[in-house]
Structures are given as C-alpha cells and as structure tokens.
Amino acid sequence: MRSNSLLFVGALGVLVGCGSSQPNFGSLEANRRSLTVRSDVQLLELTNGMIVALAPDTRTNLVTVDMRYQVGAAQDPAGRSGLAHLAEHLTFQVPGDSAGTPLFDKLNGLALSFNAFTTHDVTHYTATALADRLDALLELEARRLETPCSAVAGPRFVRERDVVLEEEAQRKTTWTDVLGEIDRQVWGADHPYARGVGSREVAAATQAEACAFVDRYYVPTRAILVVSGNFDPAVMQPRIGRRFGPIARVSDAPGPSLPPALRLRGTKSEHYADVERPTALIYLDAPSWGSDDQPLHDAMISAVGSALLDLDRREAWVVDTAIGYVGAGHRRATLVMVEVSDPARLADVTRAVLAAGTGILVDDDDDGDADDDNDPDDQDIVHQLASLRGRLQTSTITAADRPIGRGALLADYLTFTSHRDFALHDMRGNDAITGNRLRAYAAERFRAERVHVATVIPSGRGGTGRAAVALAGPTYDLSPAQLPVDPAAAATPLKLPPIEVPVTIERLRLDNGLRILLYAAPGSPTFEARMVFPAGRVDERRGERGVAALATDLLWHDFDRQYPARTVALVNWALRLGTAIDTSVGEEFTIFGVRGLAMFGDWHLWRLAWLLHQGVYREGDLATARQDLREAGDRETSPSGVAFRERLWGRRHPYALPPPSAEDLAELTRGQLAAWRDARFGVDGATLIVAGGFDPAAMRRHLGELFSPLPRGRAAARAALPDPVPTPGPSWIGTRIPTADQVALYVSFAARSERQRDRAARQVLTAMLEDRLRALREGLGATYGASAGYAAGVGGSTLDVYAALDPVRAPKAAAAALAAIRSLRDDPTGAAAAADFVRARRRLVGEALAASIDPADVADELEWVVRNGGDVSALGRQAEAYARLTLADVAAVARGDLDPARMVVSVDGRAEPAAAVLAELGATDVEWFDE
Template identity: 25%
Template sequence: MKSLPLSLILSGLLLAGVGCQVKNDPTPIGGQPALPDGITLVESVERETADQLIIPYKKYSLDNGLTVILHEDNSDPLVHVDVTYHVGSGREEVGKSGFAHFFEHMMFQGTENVADEGHFKIVAESGGTLNGTTSADRTNYYQTVPSNQLEKMLWLEADRMGFLLDAVTQEKFEIQRETVKNERGQNYDNRPYGLVRERVGEALHPEGHPYSWSTIGYLEDLDRVDVNDLKKFFLRWYGPNNATLTIGGDFDEAQTLQWLAKYYRPIPRGPQVDEPEKPTVELDSDRYISMEDRVSLPMLYMSFPTVSLHHPDEAPLDVLMFILGQGETSLLYKNMVKNGVAVQASSNHGCQELLCTFTIVALPNPANGKTLADLEKIIRESLAEFEGRGVNEDDLTRVKMSIVSSMIYSLESVAGKVTQLASYEIFEGNPNYIAQNIARYESVTEADVMRVYRKYIVGKPAVVMSTVPNGQLDQIAGPDNWERYQRALPDYMATSDADLAYRRAKDNFDRSIQPPAGDNPRISLPFIWRSELGNGVSVLGAVNDETPTTTIRLSMTAGQRDEPLEKLGLAAITASMMNEATLKSTNEELSNRLQKLGSTITFSADNNRTTVAIRSLSENVDATLAVAAEKLLQPKFDSDDFKRVKAQTLQAIQSSKTNAADTVASVYQELLFGRDNPFAYLDIGTVDTVSEITLDDVKAFHAAYYSSKIASIVAVSNFDRDELVKKLLVFEPWGGEKVTRVALQPFPKIEGTKLYLVDKPGAAQSEIRIAKRSLSYDATGEFYRANLMNFVLGGNFNSRINLNLREDKGYSYGARSGFSGEQDYGTYVASAAVRTDATQDSIVQIEKEVRHYAESGITKPELSFTKNAIGQRDARRYETPTQKLAFLSQIVQYKLDDDFVTRRNEILADIGQEEINNLAREHLDVADMIIVVVGDKQTIFPGLKELGYDIVELDADGNLVE
C-alpha cells in the first residue's frame, strides 16, 4: 500500500519540517536585538516558501521555567493569548476530584491587583473575548483581543499566575462551589445521557485511576473540602515551570519580550513536575452496566481501552474508527442506519495523555423493535464482517484526507494555530509536531489497521453500557455483571495555613497599575466583491488568502415559515433529504467522494431560510461544487431514504421533549407567536405533523421553494472574484419559479404576566424564560440600539443579571437576556437554568434587575464600559472565513449597505444615557412579559404560587394540563 500522495492533501504544499528552517541557537538571529535578562531563545521555526503548511514560531524559556511560544500573524489587528497548565483532573487525588475544573472557575475571581469579576470586565471592555477549559490532562485560559491590548492581557495572566492566592477567600470558594454544582446539574445531571461517560469511566478504569472520575468531579468531594485544599492544589501545579504561554497575532516581538520579562520573570517557579505515569488499563472480561434515565430512546455505549495520545498505534486506530463508524461509507451505517435498525450508530477513538478509548454508540429505531442486545449482536457481526472485508486503498485515501483536511481547516484562525502550538508543546515538548502528526497518518497501511483491530478490538473485553428510559430495563444489552463500587475515600485531613508554602514574587514596579492600551489598531472590513450568475443568483464574496480554503453558503428565503401547519417539519425533512442520494449517485458514493476531497456539503433549514453550506480545500473546489450541484439539481428522493430520515426526525422530536432547554424554548415561542404561525414551533416539527408528511409532500416543497429566484450565494476564498465566479457557474443551469412568502398570522394578545409551568419530575434544575415579543431585526435602527441598552443588563458576563444569579447568589451556571429578531418579528428573553431550590428567588431576582434598570437606567461607568467593549470588538470580527461569511450573509439577508458597520460605530459613539434610559423604559416593562418554567413541579410549585401570578400548567407540547 502506497502512502497518500501529498498532491491529494494540497497542491504544492510541503509538510512542516520539510523545507522549513529550525534553528536551535540561543544567540540573537536575523538581526534580533539582545534578549531581556532571564529569557533564552530555544528555537526558531521559519517558513521558507509561502505555500508551506507550517506554523512559524519562536520558542523561548524564562529562567523560572515558563515556556513561551510566539507566532506572528499580521493579517488581522488582533492577538490571541493562551496559558496552558499541564494539569487536569488526571493530576487529582482520590477524594478530591474536580479540583482542576474548580480552579478554572477560581482563576476568574480576582487577584491581589484585579477586583472580583474584574478579569471578565477588563477583557470585555478591551473588546475581547475569553474563556477557560479543563480536560483530564490540561487546563487553559485564553483571550482574543485587539492587538493594542496585548500588554494588558499579559499583565492579567501573570497576575493570576503569581498573585492569586491572597485574594482567594472562603466566601468566593463557596460561591464558585455552587456555580460548579449548577454546571454539573446543567451539563450532566439534567441532560439526557449526561451521566453515561462518568459511569463508563468508573467501570473502565481501576478504582483510583485518575480517569475513573469525570473532569467536573463528584459533588461529595467538593462538599468535603475547603479553600485551603484548593490553594494547596494551586501551589502544587500552577507554577510557571508547569505552564506554556503562547501568543499569536499582530504584535511587536521585541516589545512583547520586554513585557514578558517584566510581568512573568519575577514569579518563582513551582515544585518539580514530572511526566505523569501511564497506569495500564486492562479488562479481564466484558463489563455490562446499565442505567435508567429520563431519555426517549435506549442507547448502547461500548468502550474498549486502547493506547495513549500520540502512541504509534493511535493513527491506525483512528483510521479504523472512520472505516467502522464515521459517515455513510462506514460499516455501522450500512448495517444499522441505512436499513432502519438504528437511528444512529457511530464509532469514535478519543485520545488522552494516559489512555485512549475506542467507542461504539448506537440508538435503536423503535419502529424496528430491536433491543440493545440486538444492537450489540449486529455490532459484533459488523466487526466480524470487517475482518473478512479488510481494508482497501480507497478506505485509506478517504480517511487520511478527512483527517489531514481537518488539520488544515484548524489553521484558519490565530486561535486555532495557537491551540495547536500549545497542545503540541504540552504533550510532545515540540510545537513543530504538525509535520510528524501528518506523517503518522500518511504512513498508515492496510496491515497497520488490521493489526490494531486484532490487538485492541476483536475479541477484547469492553465496557458495555445500556442507558434506557425509566422502567425499560428489559431493553438492556445484558444483565449487569459489574457493580458500581462504593468509593473508598481516605480520611479527610484539613489543610491548614501552615501547610501552604506560598511563593512570593518580588517586583521593582507597581503591579497594581493596570497597563494602558496601545494605539487603536486600524480595522479593515473585508473587501466585498459582487457578481451575478446567468440565472440571476447574486454572488457576494471576499478574498481570504491566509489559508488555501474555500467556504460557500447558498441560501434560499424559504423555511419553516412556509410550511403548512399540518405539515410542520417539512422544510427540515426536505433539507435532510437533499443530504441523501441523487439520481446519479448513492449517498455512500457521495460521501466517499467528499471525504476523499476533504470537503463537506450540508443542507439545512431554519425558520426563514434553507441553506447549503459548502467547505472545501481550494484545490478541490471544482470537484466539491460538482457534488453540490448534483445534490441541488438532481435529488433522488428515494423512498427508503425518506423512511429513514422521517424515523430519525421523529426520534429527534421525542428526544427534545426530554431536554428541558428544548421544551422551554418551544413553549415560550408558541405562547408569544401563536399556534397559527409555523415558525413558532421547533424547526423539526411535532410528532403528529411529521407522522403525516409523505414523500410527495417533500417533492412538492422542493419544487415550490428550491428556486434560483429566491437564492443568493456568499463566498470566502483565496481565489479572486473572476476565478471563483467561473467555478460557481456550475449552478447556472438551476432554475425555478418566482416564490411568494407565506404571510404571518396575527400574534396572540399578551394580557398581563402569567406563569406557565411544565412539569419535569425529578429535574435537577429549572429552566426559566421571561419573555415578550419585541423588535424585528434592524442593523442600524432601534433593534441595534436596544441591544446596546441591554448589554449591561444581560448581554455580557459582567451583566447585572449574571452577576446576581451566578456570582452573588450561586443559583446558576449562567444567566442572560437579549433581543433577537428576524425581518418581521422579534423577542426579548431573559433566561437561566437554576438550582431547583432557587427557582422562586431566581425569578424574583431577574424581575428585580429588569425593573430597576427600567426605572433607574444605566450609570455613566456602565455606559463607558458598553462603548469600550462593543466599540473595540470589530478587530476580531472578520478574521476567519466563517466570520467573513457571516458578515456577508448579514448584508444579503437583510439588504444592508456595505458600510452598515460604520453607521453602527457612529450610533455607538453618539448614544447617551438619556437615549439608553428611554429605550429601557420603553422595552423592559415586566408587565408585558410571560414567565415559562420547566422543572420539578412537586418541589417548586409552592414557591411559584407565592409569586402571586396566575399559574397555567402545560405539558411538553404546550397543551393545557387538565
């Protein structure tokens, strides 16, 4: 078997390390001035030709052990700053799970020199965005800001690396402990299938293995510790010698090095950190476990332990994953989904530093009557079929291209490049690992794939987990033969102040002074070009020459709004059918072609539009567009495909009823816009309406609404206008009749505030929506001004509503409010998922904040914060092809002038307190709003009655409960 030709990856593209120059010379190079004291240049990776697929960087080391990676990219006036610590839940002790994630929260709670919640405020006011993430193996904190804010970000990150602990109080600890509990409730306990991975992790790993608990940890562990335990964890793992600081974007290298020396060099190194041991994970036999849950469908989850991150066998196992269970070319799709046995079946190979797992997941189609035992049998038969079938050259070509193209797409943003550099440094000690990474997949052979299949999968024990709806244990794959152990927790030993060995930095400057911003960067909007195809389809485009990729969005102004009420879900099902077979090709053949091109084509429909999203490596765009045109112009509308798509849609609807967030959204939209408007329902329809949709209905909707007369194209590519338009001529044969939009029906009258309650027995949280009909979309009108008004109330992390419910009360993982609108209608919604026992007071607090803001208005500091935060965001709004595409789509969908952003900036600069306050009084009258709550009625109903509102009980479909 030959390796995949590089020409298939990208024409003229060389791999990193082949034709790139790596210098390992600590002396100044290329005329670079002498480095600041305490900073050493480790290596420099440079691009020798413009078309090399590498990420140029310079790697430095500070004498306190901090690793610094600098990647200059002057294409946009922004910088991305990432600090990755080599610590995650895998470094935690038994009985102290969740510490790494907990500390991710604490790192945003202020330092000696930054006020509580100040980190969010400073970054937002700088026009930036930020977050932090925790995995089993690492924790990272990152900001993307305009380039003139770099010094401020370095000061912020250094402050929480070296000056955090004295600001960490027991009170902050208690609040964030509640926030973490709310996060667990929202993302694990209150989510369908949310506990599956935790249960599988317990069964797969030996007790005490660092992967035997989830990253968020156990609530009982969080409840048994105090703030000093958390401080001790920080002192052990959060030293500069266990961190990598990566900066990408538009910056001056010499100045940046001076700032690094100033802010980071005084921070003392922490304890020695060695590479973690990789304990062996072996199962002696299949472990069957099961769980009842509030789900609509049973799910089978099989997990095999394999290797570890970047192990030589990882790449062939990834290839095996694709062949077995990724996409329409896979065996699991053929044997389980294509024939209607399952609504979903796939495989995955997730890799972490200590262990990778090969998983197979399947959900049965209830119309077929199969149990999870039946599904397991088919899965094992599919594995046996693979052994007989083997691996062919087409498999390798397809899979390798899918993997390599995803790496190329990840380079479209500075954040993506920084993330790769940081990850490679943390786990390989080599930011330039991209060459070796691609080479790993290039070298995979048929024999490699068969070898790892036999070594890790066939005949090997796995954890087989069955998750079934409450009361359906007869559906499980097999009787449980492994019992969830009672965790053996060590006696708790409190950490005293004397146990904490603080490391104090010594500065020769006043670190409490926040660095000023540099000169405002010059923002350049994407240069827009226009054209039109011969059939009248308008084309709006922009050039992006930073990566050799092309992104296209073809849209038609027809969607759920245009469906008959008795056929709700028709637009979505029609779009799904467009993703299936054509008159010329089967779905498997289409999928095979696209995977070998490294391309994706997806049809979808929402309330008002049907969209074809196309993404391709530019060298393959002609072949990709040929597939897109075939799908658009020659759909087969096969009856077997229709049966499968319809069954999948029905199951998606049933599943949405078990998700409280989906339920509350569908209920409040129906109440606001009425049952006579199709868009008031979930896009996928209802069980009753979808059950009535026929294949003829799909064909009729396609004939009526898939018309070039209501279509437009937006595109971002490294091709210029003439080149790309020539390629888009493949759509010129497309015709169609003129289309008239369906008129909106009158909206129901809202008469005073009512509270609508949907019972979700046993829910760990309550979903709350306080909502009203409001302004339709207007990019430079009152809609835009109203969102400016809402920014400090509920439009950012430091908003009044979020600080109240999350940071002050610990009721919620996050709370927000905002205006959203289409051309003909809009809403104002305040939302939160809250602790069940805090449901009543959460409603009180949200209403209090809204009323107070409407009565008292915005403060001068809040207005200044709003102007600064929103006024500087443009520096990061047009970086990636996806962002440019969204900008172009706005112009097309809402018929905006090209300079609408300039007009917005003028509005922002001119708006004052009086106008903001008038908008608040006009649009924030609580008496005009309805309240919808989805939660455990038995627990929350007494408190809701005390609010004094009329309570109307509804079911999950929005029908009155008698």
C-alpha cells in the first residue's frame, strides 16, 4: 500500500492539499558522509582440522557459542529421511559430566538460552550465557564432539525419536506433502534437496543407525566453532586449542561437497492438494548464499516483490503474492507464489510474473537506460534504485553488527563462501548495483525457458490430515534431570553482585510535552528511533473496532502534494538513505519506528517527524485495504474459541468478543482514521526513544527542530474495563477435528494477581510450571514441547498452558500436565516447590543480568520501561525484583491464579483421542463442538 515513488518530481511552487505547510527540515544537510564498520573476527584452524572463529564484543556481558557441523539432511541415507534431524536431538543426550548428566540438562542450568537446527547442508547448535560461563559452554561442546553416541541410554534414544516425530507432526500443514511433490519435480527425484529435513521414516530408525550417522559425520574436519561476545581472544585462543585440538575423531566419509546445481528448463507440473485457493508456484534459479551475485539477486527479489504487490492491487483475480528463497545455503532457488481466485486464471500467472520480473526499473519512456537521469521519469528510477541500495546496505550492516545471531551469521560465511571478508563483501556488492545491471540480471532469469511452473489446484475436500504418527509401542517414564539446589534458599532473598547499568540515558522534554529518551553509542553503525503513543486497541469505541491498526498502518507520507524544487530534492535525498519504517499496534500502545545507518540518523529521524506531522491517509490506500479485506474474507472465529473465551472472561467482557471482522474494518472511513490520529497521536504523554551512533549535541538540536512543531495533544483518559466474570469451573470443552494429527490441550486460568505488582512473581511461577511440564517431553516423549505463560492486559490476565500431544500418549500426558498444575497449587511451599523456585529464580536473575549496549537492544529495554510505567531508573533493575522474591511470594500468586474454579480446559483433536483425554481428566458436563 505504500510507495516511495515520487509523483511530484520536478514540480514547482504551487502547494495543494490540506493546509499549505511544507516539510520541516530544520538544519539538516544533504551531504555525503562516511561510515566506519569494524571487522574484528579472528580465524584459526586447529591441528585436527576444526575451524574456529573468535568475534569479541565488549558491548555485552554475554557470550554465545555456536558449533556448526557441515552435515545435514542431504546426508540422510536412503529410506531414513530425517536421520540428521534425529542426530541433532540425540547429541543433546550424551553425558555432559562425569556423573552422566545429559548435555541438555547441563545447558538448561547453565545457559540463558540454547537451541539447534538442521537444514539440508548443516546442523547448528547455539548457546548464550553470562560471560563468566564461557569455559563451561565450551566444555559441553567439546563433550558433544568427543563422546561416542553409544553413551546415550537406550530409553533416551527412543524418547528423542518420538519427540522428533511429534515435532514433524506439529509442523505439518496441508501444504507439506504437495511441496514435497513439487520439490522432486524441481530438484530432481535423486537430488538431496528433494527429500525433506524431517519425515516419518525415522520412526523405524534404530539407535545403531543414528549413532553410526553421528560417529561418521560429527568430526573435527566438519566442525566450525564460533565464539562471540565479551571475552579476551588472546586468553581464549590457547584454551580452545588445548581443549579441542586433541579431539582426534576421524571418519571414512568424504569431506563436505556441493550438491548438484539446479537446472530449470521451462518445465511444468500440476498438483492437487487440500489447500484453500488455486496457486501457482514459479521457480527460478538463485545464487548460493554469500556468493558474488547475492546482493544483485536480493535487489531483484525486492524490486520484483514490489512489482508483484502492484499486480495484486491491479488485478482483481490475484489474491496474494510472495517471493523469496527456497533450498539451502549451497544451492538455492527463487520461489514466486501467486494465489488466484479462479483455477482458470492459473494460466495467466506465468505471463504476469515474467512481465513483472522483466519490467522492473522501467520508466515511462523506456529509453533502455536505467542509470541516466535526463528527465523526471529517469530521476524517479534513479531514486528508486538508490533507495533499494540503501535498504540492502542497512539490512546487511545491521545483521552483521548486532550481537544477537552474529555467530550463526559468521558460521554461514565460513560454510558457504570462500572469501573471508564477511559482511564487507556484501556491502561492496550492494554498492556495485546499477540499474542496468539489475534489469539485465532480472531479464536473464525471468524467461519462460529458465523456470519451472507448478500449479496447485484445491482438491475440494478441505484439510484431510493424515494417519497419526506411529510412535514406539511401549510407553516409558524418564525423569527429567534437575540440577541439585538447596531448597532452604527459597526462604531468603538472593544476594546479587553490584549491578552497574552499562548505559547512560539522557532525558529531555520539549515544550509540547514530548518526552525523549536519548542513548548515544559512539562508534555504532546503526540507529533506532521509536515513538511510543499510549493508545491502542483498548481505546477503540464501539463502531470503530480496528481503527487503531488501520490508522497506524495506513498513515504515510504525502507524496501527492506539489512541492518546490528544493523540497523535492531534499525529500528525494531522504528517500535514498535506506530508512526502514515499522509500526506496531498493541492493546495499550502504538509505536512508529525508524531505523537505518547511523551516519544518516538525523534524516531517519526526519522521516519519522514528517510522517507524524504531515502524513496523510490516501483514498487509494484505504480502497486497497478494503479490497484485501474482501479477498481475505471474514474467517469466522471458531465456536469453540468463542465458548472458551466466554467461560474465561464472562459473556459481556470485551476480551470475550471476536476480533473485528472484515466487514467491520471495511466500514471505516478516512475521516475516522484522521479523527483517531488527532485524538490519539498527540505528543504530550508520548515518549520518543532515540538510540545509535550520533553526536548528542547535534541530535538534541535536530530533535528540537523536528519534533517541537508537532501538536501537543494528549490522549483522553482511558476508560476502565470491567473485571472478568469467569464461569464457575472447572469448565470443559471438547472439539472434534477429523483432520487433526495431534491432540491440542489448552488450559487457562482467569488470574487474580496484579500484572504490575506481581510481575516478577508471575514470571517465576511460569518458569516453575514450565520446568514441571518438561515431563511431557523428556519423561513421556509425548510432545515436541509444552508452554506456559501469562497473557496480561488492561482488563485482566490469564495463565495459559498449551501442548500438542501424540494421540496415543495424550491421555497420560494431559493428566501429567494437570497434575503438575495441581501440585503447584496444592503444595506451593513444599520441598519440591522450594527446589523448583530456587532454580527458576536463579535462571530469571541470570537472564535479567544480561546486558548489551547495542542500540537496538537498549531501545528494546527502553520500550519495555515505557510499557511498564515509564520509570527509567528501573532500567537494569529487574534482577533485583527477582532476587527479592521468596517462595512465599510466589506461593501466594500460585494459590490465587491456579484456582480450579477459574479454570477452562479445551481438548481439540480427532473424536476418539479427544474423548479419551477428557475421560482421563475426569471431565464433566463437556461442551462438544465439531469443527
């Protein structure tokens, strides 16, 4: 709905539209600027062939250890698709100490977060912890590499195999099987990418097969270790060499090799599936990850994506479009997806997509030169191209600079590229993009003889699901390992080391009431600004539901007004700088954000000020939004979902109402959007967060010049919402879904605790509950995972538990889940609860002690502060709130929030297993739905 194309290029003098004020540029200057990007990665190769990358970063008190193995689903044996994924799970079960404690449990007590993933090319492990735990993290990765897989106990192997099958079942959609069919057509039946990363074939895999896979491929010559965060590389380098260098695990497997290249020759295939709409999928070749052509290809995808959006708006028969990468790192394809309203229109898709690809950067006179600027049309293309390059450069530098995810990114460069320039390679590629190169590149790829077109036609049966996943026949009970603690510590506050807030926040207030929180990070290449308005969905009146989202999403720059030549030149300059604009609307707050490279931080800030001060709602955008809503239809909220909310909140409570329908949103007018903006987007009471690499004195001047003219305005006081009136419970709901592969268990409580006063106690209780719910996965192997958490709002809060369960084991697993809840409610101060409390409090304190001075991280922290009372002195003090808690504090919350009289349980699935679960739970007066 938004376009940066300047319809007013070259216009002079006359101002038309609502009002006559011009954009306010203050003292901004359109001039060339330089950016310094650091590249401080140290590389070494150990004597056993393992590659190590060290990326120190003193902006955080955390460290992350990433271990990458160059083995993935491409190495799965015939008939055992998914074995690499099973191996990923299995290696978490090798002993992590001399007592035999599995790695998973050691990491659970040591790391703030840890995870793993498997692709066709690689298996990747990552763990983040406070910096003083780096040696312990490295020790666990060394044990993963050196310990024979046979050290894993047999029951643990069976459980992990079942968990992998449940993960596959949970992620399966009605598209899964048909995309597998298409992959075999595109890549070729014998290509390793034609097989899925996961499948039910591993249900028959033995531990001997899985261990043979691990022992063959988890060797130093296939390993890449990346250490990032706050450490001294001079100290760590010899330690890593001494610990990992002697690991001499060898294999007869050949070294990593490239899979066959993709060859597309204008082929077609037709498929039928239980999908909602007819869809065409067009595959084109793409460069490998990090190759010389990737920046140009990324630019092509972005430009074609915009052209496809235009196609969607222009042609009524086009329902939705998308474009992106598929495949893996070594070999990739570009996939264009177009949903249509009528199967007869599938024949038109290829022509339209090829035209979109070959038509990028074409001006009205189409003189064949996308890099000249001889007339206004040419200038428009030049500005579009400059804006595209700017966005790519911003994305590249931001990804490379952020501490979060940096290790995995470096591992990608070391896996898929031969250069060692890392992000600098991509930055040079972005700068080298020209209009003529981009047009020629796209024209070469968007040719009928170089694509594969797959059409997917709805079967008419709706979702049909598939046979239930076959888990191991016998059931088993394994006790999740828990690190030993002293339960007596639950009675006293936790002692903390001195806490030093690592950042300085400057607080300003303009005459119009706007509060500004300013964080300067000298040397940072990135910039963030977020305007937080205290208005959201809860403030909508009857008859205007949905106005908060539309008034935010559709506010855009006034490109239709005519401006003097100097204004045009300055606006065009600003649009070339790669500013990313984001919006979000929640229950209580609306946020407008800009981000980009720090050297243009003042101009990013101007984009935000111009949008908020002189942005407009264009009729064309609103019309497009209405069309999109009509195409999407009004997906009726499920009757079981309505019943669930009504029992939890009370029939008349606002939270029991379904979300606004398409018809509701389509009735909104530009006048209503403007009225919402005028009433809710006043700056008196709002907070502007500014963080990044800039000169504070200059930034203070720009803030005053750009934001002082914004109207003061102050949102009206928020009306109080009624208290929840839950149906006296427990309440039981059953939903028969014949296509369901798993049984979904939902357990919710209408909470009595207060969301601000009891926030820390709530989070500790949640952590304790999730710790006990581990038994569903680690003890029973019945689910990929169970979750618990509070949903807190102005009108009340709920404590929610969810798990997707294997149908066979669902009754026992559901009973275990409710038993875990009941034990915390009935005995919240016993020895078991005390031990759980000590572990949970310690874990949350560790997470709260994590600190980073990266601008995006600081902006996140400041936004959290604004959302939770606005006291900046609370920044970095959450650890103290956890440390002060005792078990008695959490027990009081548990007794009130886990009251069975305020509990609603819903079980969704096929009729027989859903009924079996409810019977096992002793449910009475069950209300059944068929969906």
